[in-house]
Amino acid sequence: MAKEKGGAVGASRHISWSYREGKKTEGVPWGPHNLPLSLDLAGVSIVVEKNEHGFLYRRNSSGGSVEKAIMGDKGSFYFNPVEPLHVPAGISTQLLVEFDRPVVVEPRASKEILVTFPLELACVIDRRRAGKHVLDIFSFCRSKFTLYGNVRNGLVCKYWKSAVYASRPPVNPLEKGILKIEIQNSLGRWSEVHRVVLSAFGMKIYYGPDLVSLNAAIKINSDLNAETNFTDRPLQSGMLKALEQFSSKLLSQQGRTVMEEGY
Amino acid sequence: MFEWLDHTVYSNVTWFDLIVAVLIYFAALLASKILTLQLRRRFKDKINKENLELLAKALSYGIMIIAIVWILPTIGIEPSGLIVAGGIVALAIGFAGQSIIGNLISGIFLMGERPIKIGDLVEISGNLGFVEDIHIISTSIRTLEGNFIRIPNETVFSSSITNYTSTPVRRFEYVVGIRYADDAVKAIQVIKDIINAHPLALVNPAPHVYVENLGDNSVDIMVRIWSPSTEWFGVKMELLWKIKTAIEEAGIEIPFPQRVVWFGAEEENNGRAVSP
Numbered sequence: 034m035a036k037e038k039g040g041a042v043g044a045s046r047h048i049s050w051s052y053r054e055g056k057k058t059e060g061v062p063w064g065p066h067n068l069p070l071s072l073d074l075a076g077v078s079i080v081v082e083k084n085e086h087g088f089l090y091r092r093n094s095s096g097g098s099v100e101k102a103i104m105g106d107k108g109s110f111y112f113n114p115v116e117p118l119h120v121p122a123g124i125s126t127q128l129l130v131e132f133d134r135p136v137v138v139e140p141r142a143s144k145e146i147l148v149t150f151p152l153e154l155a156c157v158i159d160r161r162r163a164g165k166h167v168l169d170i171f172s173f174c175r176s177k178f179t180l181y182g183n184v185r186n187g188l189v190c191k192y193w194k195s196a197v198y199a200s201r202p203p204v205n206p207l208e209k210g211i212l213k214i215e216i217q218n219s220l221g222r223w224s225e226v227h228r229v230v231l232s233a234f235g236m237k238i239y240y241g242p243d244l245v246s247l248n249a250a251i252k253i254n255s256d257l258n259a260e261t262n263f264t265d266r267p268l269q270s271g272m273l274k275a276l277e278q279f280s281s282k283l284l285s286q287q288g289r290t291v292m293e294e295g296y
Numbered sequence: 297m298f299e300w301l302d303h304t305v306y307s308n309v310t311w312f313d314l315i316v317a318v319l320i321y322f323a324a325l326l327a328s329k330i331l332t333l334q335l336r337r338r339f340k341d342k343i344n345k346e347n348l349e350l351l352a353k354a355l356s357y358g359i360m361i362i363a364i365v366w367i368l369p370t371i372g373i374e375p376s377g378l379i380v381a382g383g384i385v386a387l388a389i390g391f392a393g394q395s396i397i398g399n400l401i402s403g404i405f406l407m408g409e410r411p412i413k414i415g416d417l418v419e420i421s422g423n424l425g426f427v428e429d430i431h432i433i434s435t436s437i438r439t440l441e442g443n444f445i446r447i448p449n450e451t452v453f454s455s456s457i458t459n460y461t462s463t464p465v466r467r468f469e470y471v472v473g474i475r476y477a478d479d480a481v482k483a484i485q486v487i488k489d490i491i492n493a494h495p496l497a498l499v500n501p502a503p504h505v506y507v508e509n510l511g512d513n514s515v516d517i518m519v520r521i522w523s524p525s526t527e528w529f530g531v532k533m534e535l536l537w538k539i540k541t542a543i544e545e546a547g548i549e550i551p552f553p554q555r556v557v558w559f560g561a562e563e564e565n566n567g568r569a570v571s572p
Contacts, residue, residue, distance in 0.1 A: 121495060124524060176495035178524065180465050184501065189464050189524045192499045 045082065049073040052205040060242025061206050064111025065159065074207060077171065079156065081110055090168050092156065099169050108160040113276040114210065114245045115155045116233040118191055119170040126233040126279060127290065129181050129190035130212065132197050136226045138218040138253075146216065148195040149202070149209040151176075152245055155276060165276065173208040181230050182294035190230055201244075201268075210238065210245035213268060217252040224253045226296050229261050235288025238275035239267035246272065251296065259296040263288040309372040317367045324363030328356040343407045344414070347432050351404070395450065396433065402453035403432040411457050417525075419458040421451055465498060466528045468521060470536055473514030478548045480507050480515050486546045487519055490538050496531045498522045513553045 048062050052075055062072065068088055072079040077094040081103070088103040118126055130148055138144050151174035159165045179192040196202075201211055218224045229251050239246050246268035253259045267274075301312040332352040339348055368375040390397065407430070412418050416427045418437065425439035436446050460466065474483050484505045491497045491505070501522045508518035519539065523531040540550065 124496070124527065175493075177499055178496055179499035180501060180522070184463055184465055187464055189498075 045069040045071060047071045047073070050207075051075050052207065054203060054205070061112070061240075063113070063240060063242075065109040066111060068108060068110055070110060075173070075205075077173075090156070090158075092169055092171065094171070096171075099171075101168055103158060103168075105158075105160065105163075108158045108163075111157055111159065113155045113157055114152050114238050114240050115167075115170060115276055115278045116236045116238065117151045117153045117172065117174075117193075118233040119153050119155075119278065120172050120176055124178060125189045125191050127181070127188050127190040128231045128233065129179055129192055129228055130231070131192070131194045131228045132226070133194060134197060136197055136216065138216050138224050138226065140218060140221050140223060143215060143217045146214050147198040147201060148212050148214060149193075149204055150195070150212040150247060151191075151193050152206075152208060152210050154207065155278070157276065167276070167278065170278075173205070181228075181292070187294065188230065206240075206243050206245055210247055211268060212247045212249060215248075215250040215264075217250060219253055220255070224296075226251065226253070226259075228296060230290050230292050231261055231263070232288055232290045233279040235263055236277070236279065237263050237265040237288075239272035240275050241267075241269065241272040244268065244272070245275075251292075253296065257293065257295050259292045261288075261290045261292065307372050309370075313370050313372075317370045320363055320367050320370070324359055328359040331359065332356050339407075344430065347403075347407060347430070350432055351407075395448070399433045399449045402449040403430075403434075406430065406435070406449055406453055407432075412452075412459055412462075416462060417460040419460070420447055421455040423447065461525045464525060465501070465522050466525045467501070468523070468528055468532045470519045470539070471508065472517045472519060472539060472543065473511065473550055474517065474543070475549050475551045476515060478515070480517065482546060483517060483543055483548050486542050486548070487517065487539050490535065490542050491519075491521055494531065494535060494538075496523045496527050497535065498524070514551045 046066070046069075048066070048070065050059070050062055050073070062074075066072075069081050069083045071081075077092065080091045081088050082091070084102075086102055087105045088108075090099075090101040090103055092099045117128060118124075128150065130150060132148065136144075136146055151172060153170050153172045153174075155167045156169045156171075157165050157167055174193075177192040179190055181188045181190050195212075204211065214229060216224075216226055229249065231249055236247060248264040248266050248268065249261055250264060251259050251261045301315070302310055304310055305314060332355055335352050335355060336348060339351075343351070365375050365379070368378075406412075412420075412427050412430070412435070414427050414429060418425070418427055420435070420437065423437060423439065423445050425437035425443075425445065428436045428438050428444070432449075434446050434448050435452050436444060438444055472483070472487065474480060484507075487505050488503070491503045497503060498521075503522065504518070504520040506518055507515055509516040521531070521535065543550070
């Protein structure tokens with residue numbers, strides 16, 4: 034539960050947030066927060082403290098710690114879910130979500146399913162004129178990678194296995210998001226979908242106090258070929274658009290992935 | 297109306313000849329522009345910019361030289377003398393620059409075939425390193441020790457090339473020996489858990505862990521893991537130590553090679569028969 038201590042302008046505030054499955058939790062303290070502050074997010078401690086240069090950012094968790102000196106005397110701080118392809122950096126720009134059981138779709142039909150996807154969280158410092166700067170990105174989920182396609186010219190993708198849901202499952206909004214997938218079977222026969230490959234470019238993530246969401250579609254073109262893309266729409270009203278770290282200047286590359294090695 | 301075209305301008309050259317010569321020149325100019333444009337478009341992603349410009353210029357000059365050789369008789373200049381002189385010069389240059397020409401042609405073939413590209417980790421004629429640049433005459437690589445090696449393209453073209461990063465993933469393997477007294481099934485499970493916990497040990501292609509050999513001193517467990525080609529070395533180094541530590545923590549030992557020697561006197565003292 035979120036607790037705020039202090040509150041005087043300029044004084045350090047402490048916010049603590051935890052998640053218990055099955056229990057209604059208070060919303061994630063996404064921010065913006067005034068500096069300095071300290072946060073305890075389900076075992077991850079984030080402290081931004083004032084020093085003689087400006088501020089010192091520190092994140093401590095069981096996985097390690099990060100420290101950054103911020104040379105500036107003003108700014109606000111907030112969290113933002115970002116495309117889950119930064120940790121570890123530079124390995125892949127594709128997310129492969131494998132379903133725990135295949136989804137069979139009737140001929141020439143369009144069906145919707147819900148699955149989960151891993152979240153990565155960006156710690157951002159923001160100043161009105163200077164703009165936003167990402168200080169750090171971390172995740173509560175374990176990273177794992179896989180190959181989509183063949184060894185000769187396949188795609189290295191971030192791997193995530195999810196159960197398939199018909200309605201929204203309870204999830205820790207700092208750990209997992211809800212991915213709605215519209216499966217469009219354009220074939221005149223039944224199609225079985227095992228996985229989707231999604232591009233980091235053009236991912237439209239939305240966040241609210243207790244939910245992070247993403248909307249995608251997969252169009253089945255043939256037995257081995259399908260195409261995925263994103264819909265720029267939140268899962269429920271009142272959600273805010275997350276910061277986009279992957280952006281492509283080419284409109285044709287925005288969010289589109291052709292799956293040529295099965296789905 | 298067009299009788300003036302047959303009027304002689306000088307020696308046997310008429311106005312018609314001059315107009316034909318000008319038309320051929322401009323047609324060649326247009327053809328060279330179109331062909332170089334097509335060349336730049338088609339090979340934009342395959343050949344680096346400097347080399348592509350060089351090829352485009354060579355094509356453009358080649359077309360213009362052919363056009364000029366074609367025009368010369370039309371405007372009353374006999375090129376046979378020039379061709380003979382040019383041929384002799386070309387022959388001399390050819391002998392002198394045999395290796396340069398060989399490297400140049402190899403460079404052009406390499407650019408077309410593209411067995412390597414800048415940034416790849418390759419092994420060419422015993423030199424292991426990252427490709428720094430591919431020029432029209434030579435290819436430069438930076439070895440893992442940081443040395444810079446320039447290899448003539450003829451050598452690159454004629455030798456076998458191992459490209460370690462041309463595929464997105466790469467497999468590596470270890471053989472982990474355990475004592476005969478240890479539980480191999482447990483050891484396999486410990487190793488699998490370590491692999492599963494590592495983000496860059498790929499889910500697919502799946503890792504394989506199995507007993508491969510019953511050796512003289514140990515039960516040998518084969519561990520095969522795939523990881524992204526760009527990361528494989530770090531993953532290989534990291535996982536080896538993690539596996540060693542984990543199996544030791546599980547009470548499983550990696551045995552040293554050992555041989556038990558029984559002396560005759562000891563055997564008699566122990567009341568055993570000494571077999572020959």
